[in-house]
Amino acid sequence: MASEATQAVDSSTLWGGGRSPFSVSYGKMMMWFFLVSDALTFSGLLVAYGYARHAYTGAWPIGEEVFYSLPGLSGHYPLIYVALMTFILIISSVTMVLAVEAGHRKDDKGVIKWLAWTIIGGFFFLGSQAWEWSHFIHGTPGYITMADNAKYWLTEEIPNNKTAADVANFGLIANKGSENERVIEGAEAVSIYEDKVMHVQGANMTINEYGPPQYGNFFFFITGFHGFHVFSGVVINIIIFIQVLKGVYRRRGHYEMVEKTGLYWHFVDLVWVFVFTFFYLI
């Protein structure tokens, strides 16, 4: 390197072939080009989300009012869970860059150690996302709509094989969020519930209790597409991990494969940084 650092190469020689004008290998350059195209896909999705979000200003749900739960706890913890997910992904990105750095020093043990942590971080993130999806789909006790378009929120959840009359303390909240909000209880609430047109609880592809149907669709598609990237990233990391264990890269003389998968893994983290801001915060 020392000799190259001072050596001036004529541009025409450089572009005429023989060596990469970008001073990177073919594989790494193609990984970058793939990431650019993938970034365009994600940007397209996020811009589409922003479009819907902006067009429905007022009716669109706010992240911190939808995502406020922590596993095993019943209180109100806005954004804490998703912040935790973000932190897990950032840390796994750090362990990945440490694996790449160890690779540059041809430090086998370091690569193995940091890559293992990266894979564990990836699994943690996937598990967190599975919980969040299940929570989003299941939702709160939900609301009912009436023939005259009135909307009542349930205070208690009705278990699958029960009816409203079986639920102790069953109640309905009328005009939720406005100044004439009131709670209806007992037999009156049950009779209103019996006359309902529809009971909306949680989310699916056609309707959700949080806001316009597109909100649920964007949630499933954007976080799902990102989760799919995380999943494939974990699979690729495991493959590379096995190769490192087998000593493939030591024999090859360089650890560039670790660096290339590292690029992909950092990209997944990068996308999440944007999803976090635009889906959850704004």
Add this chain to the structure above:
Amino acid sequence: MERDDLIVNDSYALNNTHSEEQGVEIRKKIIKVTVLLSVITAIEVALGIFIKQGTTLWPVVKWSFIVMTLIKAFYIVAVFMHLGDERKSLRYVIILPYALFILYLLFIGITESNHINEIWLQYKP
């Protein structure tokens, strides 16, 4: 113009191996960036929890979210993906076409959704 044909930083080329001292330097930088990313995320979450949408402070907070996100993105790309250490030609080949497309798409998205929003407010039931 700065000459781009000098191989000033070839440290990620295949034939290169880092020494232990270089490794120490790089790790220091990684730790610094980690702390920065964590602190920015913590600030974002705190702002998100304490400042509600629709308050007078909200527009400032919203824009600070976007700025903080871009700062985080810059450090992830420049340091973790070490694009900052690549040659200038590669940096531009990656960043410029992307930026061009996305700024254009953002412009279209914002203009159109503004218009749709106006109509929606006008005719909503």
